[in-house]
Amino acid sequence: MTDRCAFSHCVGFDAVRGERSSRDRHKSHSRDSSSRSDKNVTISASSAQPQQPDQSSAPTDAQDDNWGETTTAVTGTSDHSLSQEDLAGFGKETEGPVEKLNCVRFLPLALTLILGLLVLITPLSFLVLPQLMWPERLQACGTACEGLFLSLAFKLLILLLAGWALFARPGRASLPRIAVFRALLGLLTLLLLLSYWLFFGVRILDSQDENYQGIVQFAVSLVDALLFIHYLAVVLLEIRHLQPCFSLSVVRSTDGETRHYNLGQLSIQRAALVILEHYYKDFSVHNPALLTAAKSRAAKHLAGLKVYNVDGAGSDAATAQSRAKIAAAARQRDTSHNELYYEEAEHDRRVRKRRARLVVAVEEAFTHVRRLQEEEKKKPPGDEMDPREAAQAIFPSMARALQKYLRTTRQQHCHSMDSIQAHLAFCITNNMTPKAFLESYLMAGPTLQYTRECWQTRQWTLVSEASVTSPLRHGSEFQLKSSDFSLVVTSKAIPHLKLSEEYVHPKSHKFVLQLQSETSV
Amino acid sequence: MSFIPGQPVTAVVQRIEIHKLRDGDNLILGFSIGGGIDQDSSQNPFSEDKTDKGIYVTRISKGGPAEVAGLKMGDKIMQVNGWDMTMVTHDQARKKLTRKNEDVVRLLVTRKSLENVVRQSMMQH
Numbered sequence: 001m002t003d004r005c006a007f008s009h010c011v012g013f014d015a016v017r018g019e020r021s022s023r024d025r026h027k028s029h030s031r032d033s034s035s036r037s038d039k040n041v042t043i044s045a046s047s048a049q050p051q052q053p054d055q056s057s058a059p060t061d062a063q064d065d066n067w068g069e070t071t072t073a074v075t076g077t078s079d080h081s082l083s084q085e086d087l088a089g090f091g092k093e094t095e096g097p098v099e100k101l102n103c104v105r106f107l108p109l110a111l112t113l114i115l116g117l118l119v120l121i122t123p124l125s126f127l128v129l130p131q132l133m134w135p136e137r138l139q140a141c142g143t144a145c146e147g148l149f150l151s152l153a154f155k156l157l158i159l160l161l162a163g164w165a166l167f168a169r170p171g172r173a174s175l176p177r178i179a180v181f182r183a184l185l186g187l188l189t190l191l192l193l194l195s196y197w198l199f200f201g202v203r204i205l206d207s208q209d210e211n212y213q214g215i216v217q218f219a220v221s222l223v224d225a226l227l228f229i230h231y232l233a234v235v236l237l238e239i240r241h242l243q244p245c246f247s248l249s250v251v252r253s254t255d256g257e258t259r260h261y262n263l264g265q266l267s268i269q270r271a272a273l274v275i276l277e278h279y280y281k282d283f284s285v286h287n288p289a290l291l292t293a294a295k296s297r298a299a300k301h302l303a304g305l306k307v308y309n310v311d312g313a314g315s316d317a318a319t320a321q322s323r324a325k326i327a328a329a330a331r332q333r334d335t336s337h338n339e340l341y342y343e344e345a346e347h348d349r350r351v352r353k354r355r356a357r358l359v360v361a362v363e364e365a366f367t368h369v370r371r372l373q374e375e376e377k378k379k380p381p382g383d384e385m386d387p388r389e390a391a392q393a394i395f396p397s398m399a400r401a402l403q404k405y406l407r408t409t410r411q412q413h414c415h416s417m418d419s420i421q422a423h424l425a426f427c428i429t430n431n432m433t434p435k436a437f438l439e440s441y442l443m444a445g446p447t448l449q450y451t452r453e454c455w456q457t458r459q460w461t462l463v464s465e466a467s468v469t470s471p472l473r474h475g476s477e478f479q480l481k482s483s484d485f486s487l488v489v490t491s492k493a494i495p496h497l498k499l500s501e502e503y504v505h506p507k508s509h510k511f512v513l514q515l516q517s518e519t520s521v
Numbered sequence: 522m523s524f525i526p527g528q529p530v531t532a533v534v535q536r537i538e539i540h541k542l543r544d545g546d547n548l549i550l551g552f553s554i555g556g557g558i559d560q561d562s563s564q565n566p567f568s569e570d571k572t573d574k575g576i577y578v579t580r581i582s583k584g585g586p587a588e589v590a591g592l593k594m595g596d597k598i599m600q601v602n603g604w605d606m607t608m609v610t611h612d613q614a615r616k617k618l619t620r621k622n623e624d625v626v627r628l629l630v631t632r633k634s635l636e637n638v639v640r641q642s643m644m645q646h
Contacts, residue, residue: 516564517611518579520553521618 105174108182112167115186119226120160122193123152126200126219134208141213148216155223162230166237173276175269176462177469181236189229196222241266246472246491250275254291254485257283262494269468272480275489276460284444286485289410297336347408354405355442361401362434365394369428391425406441414450415441458482530607532631533639534599539590539626550618550626551585552578552592557611567595569633575599576606576614578630596630603627 127149130138196218204215241264248271251258259282263271369390385393402420406412427437440449462468463486464478474493479486541548556565558574567577578596581588598606601617609617618626 512559516555516561518553518555519611519615520580520582521550521615 108179109168109170111186115189116160116163116167118193119163119189120156122196123156123219123223126196126204126222127152127216130204130209130212130215133205134210137208137210138212139210141216145213145216148213148220152216152220152223155220155227159223159227159230162227166230166233173273175273175468177269177467179270180267180469185229185233185236188232189226192222192225192229240264241270245494246271246474247494248275248472248489248491250279251488252283252286252485253488254286254288259283263472265471267469267471268464268466268476268478269462271472271491272460272462272468272478272489275487276480279487280447282446285414285447285450287410287414287444288484289413297340300336351405351408354401354408358398358401358405358441359434359438361398362438365398366434366437368394368397371431387425387429388421390428391421395421395424402441411441411444419450530599532597532599533635534629534631535591535635537590537592537628537630539586539592539628541624541626542586548619548621548624549585550587551582552587553580554598554611554614554618555579557614558608559610559612568597573597574608576609576611592628592630593632596632598628598630600629601626 200218203209204218209215243264244262245265246263248261248263249258250261259278261275261278263274266274372384403412406415423440424437459482461481462478463481464476466473466476466478468478472491474491477488477490479488539550541550554576556562556568556574556576560574562568562574563571565571565573565577567579568575576598578587578592578594578598581592581594598614600606601614602623604617606614606617
């Protein structure tokens with residue numbers, strides 16, 4: 001068990017064939033770089049690109065035995081391979097910026113805590129300072145003061161709880177610019193506290209006012225004002241953007257997957273945040289291996305043409321060259337759609353065949369495992385197993401079919417052997433059917449479903465023409481760029497809906513039969 | 522057979538006298554009617570004007586009293602024994618035709634061919 005390292009930490013390569021042209025080498029380089037930037041340490045190159053049928057059978061048989069082993073087959077043509085040192089070095093260089101980010105992330109929280117402390121201390125100090133500084137001259141106040149003390153205490157408690165609920169939350173994300181409303185509210189609170197301190201200092205401390213009840217009322221009025229500021233905060237920060245005003249359409253640039261979301265009046269950066277949170281649960285996981293087919297086709301279109309300038313260099317040589325290329329390519333395009341059609345038909349057939357084999361294998365494997373009944377537990381234990389061991393026991397019978405299927409649908413880098421076995425143990429524990437186990441492999445699920453490395457704080461860049469703290473408008477567009485792809489977002493205002501009423505009397509539902517009856521007389 | 526709302530209906534009619542046949546306890550006339558003011562007149566295959574809600578003869582049983590008396594399929598019944606049939610419900614028409622104490626019904630029926638005959642004979646003169 002120990003020498004079968006987890007699939008994710010192996011670097012396995014296809015046995016690269018010698019007769020691949022330079023074009024394919026270029027292709028494999030781009031593939032490596034795209035999966036490297038995925039922040040996922042699985043760098044097993046995807047299976048063979050759409051090849052001729054006769055080539056496909058031989059490499060896959062050779063790869064089946066390499067599952068989970070530490071050997072790497074590096075041939076002479078794969079000179080863009082990634083060694084273990086490179087991987088280790090790559091991991092380290094992302095540590096630095098992450099450290100800095102952690103400090104900056106907690107700055108708003110720290111400021112909020114300081115402000116909270118000030119808010120707590122100010123009314124209390126208003127009450128306590130006169131007692132400390134001129135206790136003999138203060139008028140004793142009776143029950144009215146005590147009532148005020150009580151209300152002050154409770155209001156302060158409520159304020160602190162409410163403030164804790166609203167403000168003392170770990171930040172969801174670090175946004176590029178400051179959150180305008182929060183900053184304004186903090187400023188307002190600070191202003192309020194300063195003005196109250198000013199009044200206190202001038203009117204009460206300097207003149208050493210003796211009317212203690214007045215001072216207590218002064219403190220209570222401060223707490224009231226703070227409670228109202230908190231109400232303002234709730235309305236501005238939480239409630240204002242609940243009512244949907246805009247419908248945003250989010251399109252992923254690599255494969256065009258589109259979703260629509262309804263949002264309220266938010267600034268662009270906050271809208272981007274909401275969209276990202278939805279992205280991880282709605283969009284299917286980004287699979288770079290599925291995109292290389294289109295790129296190779298595009299490369300084939302243009303790579304075959306070379307333009308020679310016979311009449312000597314002119315100023316518009318570049319445009320003339322590109323026009324010539326387009327014209328030649330237009331004439332030449334006749335056969336590539338044919339290729340595409342047959343390739344896709346063949347691929348579909350292969351996927352369906354492998355899927356059928358997989359389903360049968362998994363169903364058969366699940367029949368070997370049965371939950372131990374209560375009565376049987378009292379008998380001497382034969383070979384009882386916990387879920388993990390049961391999963392390991394039945395996994396080999398379906399491993400081959402599953403691996404072949406994943407390779408055909410180019411998902412094998414998303415699932416490591418450990419994760420598959422963990423999922424199998426999970427399904428066995430919860431009495432799931434084979435179909436339930438297979439569902440996560442047959443359909444590409446949302447990014448949340450896969451290992452944590454896929455979606456732990458990623459670096460996203462917000463690209464926008466308008467300032468990111470400006471509010472969303474009809475027709476505003478921005479892009480959320482990640483390292484592999486980008487999400488293009490356009491917003492449309494939800495139109496003003498006119499709803500009119502039509503009153504229907506409950507007894508007005510009367511019916512007649514429209515017959516054409518024929519009576520014989 | 523044109524119908525102008527508010528004006529009396531004018532039509533060329535034929536008088537048909539049908540003697541009811543006694544069949545056990547029932548008196549049968551040997552034809553079927555359709556139409557009536559409570560029916561859907563647009564489905565009437567015999568009427569020229571689809572808003573005409575009159576009573577039409579939809580079927581004649583072979584050899585029955587109606588066929589013997591000369592009733593034809595598609596005739597519009599205007600009167601039965603003096604009772605008007607142009608503005609009655611289907612059920613009222615049935616009742617007027619199937620009174621148990623009457624052995625004979627005298628119908629006034631109209632059809633398109635009657636008008637043509639009259640027009641032709643008028644043109645000859």
